[in-house]
Amino acid sequence: MALLVSLLGGNQAMSWILILLMSAACLQAGNSPGSKNKSTFGVNQPTNLSGVQGGSIEIPFSFSFPWEMAQNSQMRILWRWQHLLGVFIYNSSSGYTHEHFKNRLFLNWTQPQTSRVLRILDLKEKDQTKYFCQVQLNTTEGMKGLQLVAGTQLTITHAISTIMQRPSIITSVVTTAGLEDTEGQRNPSLVNLGAKVGVVVATAVLITPVCVLRIFLWWKKR
Structure with missing residues (x-):
């Protein structure tokens, strides 16, 4: 028209x-x-x-x-x-x-x-x-x-924008974050065990020479 x-x-x-x-x-x-x-x-x-x-x-x-x-x-x-x-x-x-x-x-x-x-x-x-x-x-x-x-x-x-996230990606991020947090902290039980082993080893190192010396002196007297 x-x-x-x-x-x-x-x-x-x-x-x-x-x-x-x-x-x-x-x-x-x-x-x-x-x-x-x-x-x-x-x-x-x-x-x-x-x-x-x-x-x-x-x-x-x-x-x-x-x-x-x-x-x-x-x-x-x-x-x-x-x-x-x-x-x-x-x-x-x-x-x-x-x-x-x-x-x-x-x-x-x-x-x-x-x-x-x-x-x-x-x-x-x-x-x-x-x-x-x-x-x-x-x-x-x-x-x-x-x-x-x-x-x-x-x-x-109006433009509609939707952001989609795959569950696998989210799970991976959460798992990785958990591992990173764990790596940043030491297990108390492992720390205690390591300390005990260290004490035993140090004691053995100190006692062994003394024992060897006493045995040597005893043998010489005889």
Whole structure:
């Protein structure tokens, strides 16, 4: 569905009133993406798109028109959000970008291309709304405007990150920690046994020479 807007005499208010009054008559059912019967003019953009919070999204658009461009041809792409007559978030001729989209919104388009994409980076929860592409061009019949009534509904989903740990890895870590703690401590029973053995050996070393000397003296007296 597409809507033709004629901006005559620079009267913007009257033009938008005409949009609302003539929308039913000017809507072209065959101008939606994927339709077999395309109208002779209009703007095409997807009805629904989905993006992940913190990620990026591209809104493709294309347009066509039956008029001849004026000698001083001027063409510009504007984007609105929230509703058909919502606030402008981008203007290709002035480079204006809405404060909410600073350093996050980029239009990949140059005149006279008739199809490109609007890219939004670092998606936020507030970005979930409708987006409307509007094309304005200077023709031999005056300034003309094209805009899709339905727009594109953007849905933002939350990324879910789940960290899984295998039981075997956890068990191994616990076992290793237990072994390290055990190695850092001496068994009291082993310490006592070692002390006793050391005393016995030391005593034997001291007593043995004395015994040998006494035996030698006894033998010599005899």
